[in-house]
Structures are given as C-alpha cells and as structure tokens.
Amino acid sequence: MRTAYSVETVRTAERELMARLPDGALMQRAAAGLAAACADLVGRVYGSRVVLLVGSGDNGGDALYAGARLARRGAGVTAVLLAPERTHAGGLAALRRAGGGVAPSRQADGIPAFLRAAADLIDRADLVLDGIVGIGAKGPLRPDAAPLAALASRARAAVVAVDLPSGVDPDTGEVDGEAIRADLTVTFGTHKPGLLVDPGREYAGSVRLVDIGLSLPGEAAVEALQHADVARLLPVPGAESDKYRRGVVGIAAGSARYPGAAVLAVSGALRGGAGAVRYVGPAADAVIARFPETLVSDRGPRKAGRVQAWVVGPGAGDDASAVAEVLAADVPVLIDADGLRLADVDAVRGRDAPTLMTPHAGEAAALLGVAREEVERARLDSVRELAGRYGATVLLKGSTTLVAGPGGGAAAAVRVNATGTSWLATAGSGDVLSGLTGSLLAAGLSAVDAGSVGAYLHGLAGRLAADGAPVGAHDVAAALPLAWRDVVRG
Numbered sequence: 001m002r003t004a005y006s007v008e009t010v011r012t013a014e015r016e017l018m019a020r021l022p023d024g025a026l027m028q029r030a031a032a033g034l035a036a037a038c039a040d041l042v043g044r045v046y047g048s049r050v051v052l053l054v055g056s057g058d059n060g061g062d063a064l065y066a067g068a069r070l071a072r073r074g075a076g077v078t079a080v081l082l083a084p085e086r087t088h089a090g091g092l093a094a095l096r097r098a099g100g101g102v103a104p105s106r107q108a109d110g111i112p113a114f115l116r117a118a119a120d121l122i123d124r125a126d127l128v129l130d131g132i133v134g135i136g137a138k139g140p141l142r143p144d145a146a147p148l149a150a151l152a153s154r155a156r157a158a159v160v161a162v163d164l165p166s167g168v169d170p171d172t173g174e175v176d177g178e179a180i181r182a183d184l185t186v187t188f189g190t191h192k193p194g195l196l197v198d199p200g201r202e203y204a205g206s207v208r209l210v211d212i213g214l215s216l217p218g219e220a221a222v223e224a225l226q227h228a229d230v231a232r233l234l235p236v237p238g239a240e241s242d243k244y245r246r247g248v249v250g251i252a253a254g255s256a257r258y259p260g261a262a263v264l265a266v267s268g269a270l271r272g273g274a275g276a277v278r279y280v281g282p283a284a285d286a287v288i289a290r291f292p293e294t295l296v297s298d299r300g301p302r303k304a305g306r307v308q309a310w311v312v313g314p315g316a317g318d319d320a321s322a323v324a325e326v327l328a329a330d331v332p333v334l335i336d337a338d339g340l341r342l343a344d345v346d347a348v349r350g351r352d353a354p355t356l357m358t359p360h361a362g363e364a365a366a367l368l369g370v371a372r373e374e375v376e377r378a379r380l381d382s383v384r385e386l387a388g389r390y391g392a393t394v395l396l397k398g399s400t401t402l403v404a405g406p407g408g409g410a411a412a413a414v415r416v417n418a419t420g421t422s423w424l425a426t427a428g429s430g431d432v433l434s435g436l437t438g439s440l441l442a443a444g445l446s447a448v449d450a451g452s453v454g455a456y457l458h459g460l461a462g463r464l465a466a467d468g469a470p471v472g473a474h475d476v477a478a479a480l481p482l483a484w485r486d487v488v489r490g
C-alpha cells in the first residue's frame with residue numbers, strides 16, 4: 001500500500017524525530033536523497049548547470065544543501081533567492097562554501113533585473129530545483145513566486161520539485177493559479193496527499209520517496225493499492241465453490257434507447273469474480289446475443305431471483321422504479337449513471353446494506369449542486385462531501401479515481417487509483433467499471449475494497465488494451481482477465 005499523510009501528521013512525526021537527532025540531521029538526510037535523485041536524473045553532474053529556486057523556508061534549505069552537494073561534484077550551481085534576508089542561512093553558507101553563486105535579487109536589483117536574470121539562468125540550465133515552498137505552503141503561490149514557476153514550467157531543463165511542486169496544495173492536490181510542473185518530485189518521509197490526487201499528481205511528474213526515518217502511526221489520509229494489495233483482495237473460488245457460493249450479481253441497466261450499456265455492464269460483471277450474472281431490464285435480447293451465459297429476467301429487480309449484489313443505473317434512462325426496487329433490497333448496491341439522478345437520498349441513507357455510488361465529475365457536480373469544474377478542482381473534498389451526504393461509499397471517476405467510505409469525514413483514508421490511462425475516456429467504459437465492481441461486491445468484497453479493486457483492474461485493463469492506441473469500452477472489458485492475471489502474477 002502506498003500511503004500519504006496530512007501535513008499535520010508529518011509535522012508531528014518530524015518534531016518527534018528531530019527531538020532525538022542532532023540539529024539539522026533531518027535536513028541533511030533530505031538533501032542527500034535529493035542530490036542523489038538529481039544526479040540520477042541528469043546523468044552527468046560535472047559541468048551541468050543547475051538553478052535553485054529558493055523560498056524562505058526549510059524547503060529552500062533542502063534545495064540549497066542539495067545544490068551544495070551538486071556543486072561539490074562539479075556542477076555550476078546558482079541560487080535564485082525569493083527573500084534573501086529570510087533564506088536558510090546554513091544552506092546558503094554551504095552553497096557558497098561549495099562554490100555556488102547567487103543571482104541578482106528582487107530586493108537589491110529590482111524586479112525587472114531579478115526576473116531577467118532568473119529567466120536567463122533557467123533558459124540555460126540543465127536542471128532546475130524547485131525549493132520555493134513545501135509543506136509550509138499557504139494558499140496560491142504569491143505574486144513574487146508565481147513568475148518563477150511559470151518560467152520553470154516552460155524550461156527545457158529537467159525540473160525537480162523538492163518535497164512537492166510549489167503551487168500544489170500538500171493536503172488536497174488542489175492547484176490555484178501557477179504551479180511548478182516537475183519531471184520528478186523528491187518527497188521526504190512519506191508521500192503527501194497532493195502528490196497522489198489530481199490535479200497535483202499531474203504536476204508532480206514521477207515521485208521518488210526518500211526515507212528520512214519518520215515513523216507515521218495511525219490512519220493515512222490517502223492510500224493507493226499496489227499489485228500485492230489487490231492480489232490479496234481478489235476473490236478466488238475454493239475447491240468447494242459453486243456458482244452460487246461465488247456470488248450472483250444482478251445488473252439492472254440499459255433501456256430501449258441504450259441497450260449497449262446493459263451489454264457493457266454485463267461484460268464487466270462476467271469478468272469480476274461473481275459466479276453468475278443476472279440481467280434485468282429491456283435489453284435482454286442484446287445481452288443474451290452477446291453473452292449467452294447471462295441469466296435474464298424481465299420481471300423487475302424485486303422478482304428477478306436472489307442476488308448477492310445489484311448494479312443499477314447504466315443506460316437506464318428514466319426507470320425510477322427499478323432504482324427504488326434495487327435500493328429496497330437488503331444486499332450491497334452499486335448506483336451508477338442515470339441511477340445516481342434517480343436515487344432518493346433518504347432511501348440511500350436509510351439502507352442497512354452497503355451502497356456504492358460511482359459518479360464521474362459531472363454527475364458528482366449535479367448531486368452536490370455545484371459546477372463540474374468545482375468537483376475537478378477539489379476532488380478530495382467533493383468525494384468526502386458526497387460520501388457524507390449520502391452515507392454511502394463514493395467512487396469518483398476521473399484521471400485519478402477516488403474512493404471514500406461512508407463516513408465522509410477527513411479521518412478515514414480515501415483510496416486513490418492511478419492505474420488508468422486517458423484512453424479510458426471513451427463512451428461506455430464506465431459501464432464496464434460498474435459491472436466489474438458490482439461483481440466484486442457480489443463476491444464478498446466491502447464497498448471500499450470493491451470500488452478500489454474495480455478501479456485498479458479497470459485502469460490496468462484500459463492500459464493493456466490501449467497500449468498507446470484508441471480502444472472501445474468492449475476492448476477494456478476483454479482485457480480484464482489480462483489485468484487480473486497481471487495482478488495475481490505480481
């Protein structure tokens with residue numbers, strides 16, 4: 001499991017560790033790891049041109065000490081200081097001792113000369129280190145720092161963010177205004193939520209974690225399943241299993257207008273671990289024609305026969321009665337697409353069995369009564385808010401998919417999944433996800449596990465199916481067994 005902790009938790013862990021170590025030891029660990037990562041990235045340190053963007057906190061201190069290490073190995077290192085009088089004094093002295101230089105400053109030389117010099121240096125650099133701000137960030141980048149982020153983001157040089165890209169909110173991944181676009185982020189002690197959740201994740205580039213010895217007890221703020229975690233959660237039939245013991249998933253989906261949604265949801269469900277798929281709705285002929293193994297019924301969810309979990313909503317049009325019948329069932333229910341619009345909030349809140357809602361940003365926005373952009377800007381807050389309002393587990397789809405448990409509060413970890421690819425942004429791929437995830441629910445996974453395992457397999461299948469080329473949703477479904485095998489084989 002990859003875990004990310006809130007700034008507050010990181011600060012507490014740092015204080016405890018610092019109390020047991022000599023002054024400055026932690027920063028030296030951070031700077032050593034940072035310099036090593038930079039050296040790996042540029043390949044040849046000797047003769048390389050390195051620019052340090054240095055803010056007034058310890059994040060700047062890390063950049064200065066790492067710069068000193070690179071200067072000792074023969075790099076030409078220049079620091080651009082945002083606040084010379086408040087720069088980390090030890091770091092700056094170390095850089096000077098190692099032969100590094102300092103660019104003209106805003107305070108002494110005026111803003112135009114400062115920006116011209118910074119632009120020149122960044123233009124000619126092989127490597128830019130972003131030490132503007134780290135976990136001490138408050139609000140959007142300030143007006144003096146924002147132009148540096150813009151210059152670095154356009155640079156031909158490799159850009160390494162120190163701890164996290166400046167301009168990305170450490171706890172949420174929100175980006176308000178300018179932010180550093182890094183090729184690599186070297187983060188210390190633990191991942192930060194903002195590195196795993198979009199839009200921050202996209203700004204971070206690849207992320208390297210440097211162990212500085214922090215011990216982080218208690219619940220993470222954000223966690224991301226890895227192959228081994230998913231492998232442990234996948235349902236595997238035992239010797240005594242039969243199709244009913246493996247679980248039956250009911251799919252109430254599709255309409256005369258959208259029969260394909262039913263077919264795609266079933267295509268995902270058949271590959272999700274349930275022993276049988278029961279389809280209920282007006283697209284039975286289309287479903288059977290494509291998947292003859294499906295059990296079909298035209299009697300509505302209540303009379304369709306026993307299932308261990310329901311999926312309701314994909315392509316369902318305005319069939320509110322099917323949604324109400326499914327919500328009345330005492331088994332786990334996944335609500336997707338049209339079902340989200342038709343589900344009564346009190347009926348969802350009143351359920352005893354687990355409920356999993358799977359909106360994309362547009363659907364989440366409609367449920368929350370805000371604009372879609374607001375959900376995309378603040379994905380963590382949005383998923384927690386929805387989970388709290390409905391008392392349900394919520395899976396918010398997108399480039400990073402988030403899964404929040406029914407508590408909705410900040411205390412419980414939100415799962416994040418980034419196995420996907422933007423090729424998954426294709427009509428019907430959400431239907432495949434809902435069938436797959438419903439199947440995992442029927443096989444006995446909890447709502448949070450089913451959602452996060454479903455998103456993981458679906459993203460991986462998308463990647464395997466696409467392999468750099470456009471694919472249809474049915475290709476994603478067909479690649480699910482490949483993804484499953486890939487996970488099991490490790």
Ligand SMILES: NC(=O)C1=CN([C@@H]2O[C@H](COP(=O)(O)OP(=O)(O)OC[C@H]3O[C@@H](n4cnc5c(N)ncnc54)[C@H](O)[C@@H]3O)[C@@H](O)[C@H]2O)[C@@H](O)CC1
Nearest residue numbers: 026027056057058059133134135136137138140141142163
């Ligand atoms: N505390 C520790 O034990 C360690 C801290 N480390 C580094 O220290 C960093 C945290 O240091 P600090 O607590 O000094 O905080 P930061 O250096 O992250 O930020 C604080 C400084 O940035 C300025 N600032 C805040 N918001 C800003 C904004 N929106 N735009 C521009 N400037 C802004 C503040 O005025 C303040 O001077 C970590 O991110 C990490 O890089 C590492 O050295 C590892 C050890």
Ligand SMILES: Nc1ncnc2c1ncn2[C@@H]1O[C@H](COP(=O)(O)OP(=O)(O)O)[C@@H](O)[C@H]1O
Nearest residue numbers: 397398399420421422424425427428429430431
């Ligand atoms: N840019 C992206 N990167 C990765 N995955 C994406 C991206 N855009 C969409 N997806 C994934 O593709 C699927 C699309 O689902 P959805 O929006 O419900 O589509 P549809 O309604 O057409 O089935 C979701 O699993 C979502 O997470």
Ligand SMILES: [K+]
Nearest residue numbers: 130133162164
């Ligand atoms: K930074």
